Amino acid sequence: MSAAVSLPPALAELVDDFAGVGPKDRLQLLLELSQELPDLPERYTDAAATMEQVPECQSPLFLAVEVDADAERHVHLYFSAPPEAPTTRGFASIMHAGLDGQPAAAVLAVPDDFYTALGLAQAVSPLRLRGMAAMLARIKRQVREA
Amino acid sequence: MLIACSVLVVTLILPGLTLPVLVRALGVQADTDTDPVAARRCRKATPTQPDGSKATLLRPRAPGTSLATMAIENDTDPKLAAYAHPERLVTTAWLAEHLGADGLVVVESDEDVLLYDTGHIPGAVKVDWHTELNDPVTRDYVDGERFAQICAERGISRDTTVVFYGDRNNWWATYALWVFALFGHADLRILDGGRAKWVAEGRELTTEQPKPTPAEYPVVERDDATIRAFKDDVLAHLGQPLVDVRSPGEYSGELLHMPDYPQEGAVRGGHIPGAASVPWARAAAEDATFKPRADLEAIYLQEQGLSADDDVIAYCRIGERSATRGSC
Numbered sequence: 001m002s003a004a005v006s007l008p009p010a011l012a013e014l015v016d017d018f019a020g021v022g023p024k025d026r027l028q029l030l031l032e033l034s035q036e037l038p039d040l041p042e043r044y045t046d047a048a049a050t051m052e053q054v055p056e057c058q059s060p061l062f063l064a065v066e067v068d069a070d071a072e073r074h075v076h077l078y079f080s081a082p083p084e085a086p087t088t089r090g091f092a093s094i095m096h097a098g099l100d101g102q103p104a105a106a107v108l109a110v111p112d113d114f115y116t117a118l119g120l121a122q123a124v125s126p127l128r129l130r131g132m133a134a135m136l137a138r139i140k141r142q143v144r145e146a
Numbered sequence: 147m148l149i150a151c152s153v154l155v156v157t158l159i160l161p162g163l164t165l166p167v168l169v170r171a172l173g174v175q176a177d178t179d180t181d182p183v184a185a186r187r188c189r190k191a192t193p194t195q196p197d198g199s200k201a202t203l204l205r206p207r208a209p210g211t212s213l214a215t216m217a218i219e220n221d222t223d224p225k226l227a228a229y230a231h232p233e234r235l236v237t238t239a240w241l242a243e244h245l246g247a248d249g250l251v252v253v254e255s256d257e258d259v260l261l262y263d264t265g266h267i268p269g270a271v272k273v274d275w276h277t278e279l280n281d282p283v284t285r286d287y288v289d290g291e292r293f294a295q296i297c298a299e300r301g302i303s304r305d306t307t308v309v310f311y312g313d314r315n316n317w318w319a320t321y322a323l324w325v326f327a328l329f330g331h332a333d334l335r336i337l338d339g340g341r342a343k344w345v346a347e348g349r350e351l352t353t354e355q356p357k358p359t360p361a362e363y364p365v366v367e368r369d370d371a372t373i374r375a376f377k378d379d380v381l382a383h384l385g386q387p388l389v390d391v392r393s394p395g396e397y398s399g400e401l402l403h404m405p406d407y408p409q410e411g412a413v414r415g416g417h418i419p420g421a422a423s424v425p426w427a428r429a430a431a432e433d434a435t436f437k438p439r440a441d442l443e444a445i446y447l448q449e450q451g452l453s454a455d456d457d458v459i460a461y462c463r464i465g466e467r468s469a470t471r472g473s474c
């Protein structure tokens with residue numbers, strides 16, 4: 001798909017995974033991803049004090065962005081979301097699996113509306129998807145400011 | 147999407163205040179998302195009658211199934227018994243005892259569309275308020291045909307006892323109950339304390355998907371007149387009690403959205419003239435149950451001066467908060 005052209009390989013693969021199955025299986029995929037969101041390192045234990053909240057998400061979600069000092073400025077992402085918010089955790093997990101470890105330029109090149117290609121609007125609803133758009137916007141801003 | 151409606155709470159507690167009605171397109175606060183709901187009404191009149199009088203396509207009942215044999219006893223818990231409509235609530239203990247009973251279907255309705263799939267009450271089916279109870283084209287609730295499908299697929303027939311529960315203080319569970327009430331489904335109950343209390347008590351959850359035997363459900367015309375209030379109804383109601391269940395900041399106009407939900411806002415700030423500010427959370431206890439009747443009377447009767455005979459319209463922005471208020 002054309003959208004994949006400007007996506008980092010891991011994110012493009014995720015988009016293909018979602019696009020390749022029906023709406024019900026997309027929810028299952030999102031649920032599995034929500035269970036794969038890595039635990040936070042100790043330095044972010046106090047999420048509210050050390051991370052940026054993404055209030056556009058339905059449930060409390062905090063994110064932190066670290067950018068390496070190397071030439072490609074590799075990006076590292078950290079997310080905190082409660083277990084009773086699996087949809088929000090799933091969105092965060094898509095970001096993590098798709099963008100963690102990527103060069104800054106690749107993260108900044110991800111189209112703001114890439115998530116529409118996941119085909120989740122029908123199963124999850126467009127309203128809920130806004131959280132993912134907000135997450136990407138805040139990640140990009142932190143990368144630019146880093 | 148913040149709706150938790152307080153109307154249900156009041157009804158159970160205060161005789162005379164019954165189920166809520168949503169007002170569409172309030173002049174004060176237009177919705178910016180797909181939800182048409184803004185307010186709910188408590189009427190003196192009994193809510194929608196379950197007599198099927200509005201049914202357009204009532205299918206004959208299968209031989210041998212009568213309403214009498216399907217009825218499930220009410221929860222006689224003393225706290226619930228004090229409410230105006232104790233038959234609308236069940237405790238977690240009652241539900242645990244009655245799981246699997248013939249004629250009972252448990253429905254989980256959450257804000258988070260995936261929460262049910264992480265583990266739910268054994269045998270419970272899922273209804274998603276956003277993708278299933280709202281029509282994406284008309285921006286209104288689903289019609290009778292779609293509603294009949296939703297019920298039939300889940301093994302719900304017209305005489306089924308439906309117990310709703312969900313996350314977030316039962317916001318979406320009461321929302322779903324309220325939508326079911328628009329179609330005149332008779333026996334609708336809320337799990338007091340919702341999902342949070344069930345989980346806190348360490349009760350069983352499962353990820354096993356139930357496979358309900360499809361039921362027959364008649365296509366019933368949605369009754370938008372009895373427990374739902376539209377803009378013109380509210381205009382005609384001005385001068386009589388209105389309860390704004392949103393946060394104080396939304397009521398004053400300082401905020402256009404719920405605290406922590408900046409992506410979902412009203413177009414204009416402020417409240418309907420004459421509305422009292424009684425945020426929905428005041429009716430909720432710490433464990434997500436409804437407060438006991440005496441506490442609710444202190445708020446709605448003593449403090450706000452409402453009486454059991456009042457015709458009250460409760461509203462929030464899209465209906466979930468005002469639904470919880472109507473639940474009692």
